[in-house]
Amino acid sequence: MLKKNIIKLCMLHLLTVSDRYGYEVLSLLHDAFPDTQESAIYVLLRELCREKYTESYTGETSGGPARKYYRITDSGREEYGRLMKIWRALKESLEGLGI
Numbered sequence: 001m002l003k004k005n006i007i008k009l010c011m012l013h014l015l016t017v018s019d020r021y022g023y024e025v026l027s028l029l030h031d032a033f034p035d036t037q038e039s040a041i042y043v044l045l046r047e048l049c050r051e052k053y054t055e056s057y058t059g060e061t062s063g064g065p066a067r068k069y070y071r072i073t074d075s076g077r078e079e080y081g082r083l084m085k086i087w088r089a090l091k092e093s094l095e096g097l098g099i
Contacts, residue, residue, distance in 0.1 A: 007033060007044060009087055012080040015054060015072040022068055045070060053079050 010029060014020055020028075026041050048054040053076035059069045072080070 003033075003036075004044070005083060005086070007036065007041070008048070009080070009083040011041075011044065011048060012053065012072060012076055012083065015070060016077065016080060019069045019071040021059060022070065025070065048076065051079075052076075 007029060010032065011025060014025060014028060022042060022045055025045060026038055029041055030036065030038070045054070049056055049070070052073055054070045054072055056068050056070050059067045
């Protein structure tokens with residue numbers, strides 16, 4: 001559960017910076033979490049849409065196939081803030097233990 005929430009936090013963070021297409025999110029997260037299955041990242045992207053934290057749209061094509069882009073919603077920004085509070089508290093606790 002911890003890893004899933006960290007990946008969810010990272011996804012929401014990436015989408016606060018800019019809208020991104022699925023493979024772009026996958027590539028960025030795969031560098032940080034190489035042991036995570038690609039399919040798990042796509043499942044989480046779809047879950048974020050179902051929870052209304054993100055929404056998807058089809059981007060314009062430039063000679064290639066259409067890409068599905070994701071953008072963060074207002075409720076996604078709230079969830080991002082909630083997860084950041086949890087992350088900061090965990091980080092402080094670990095630092096308090098000398099980790």
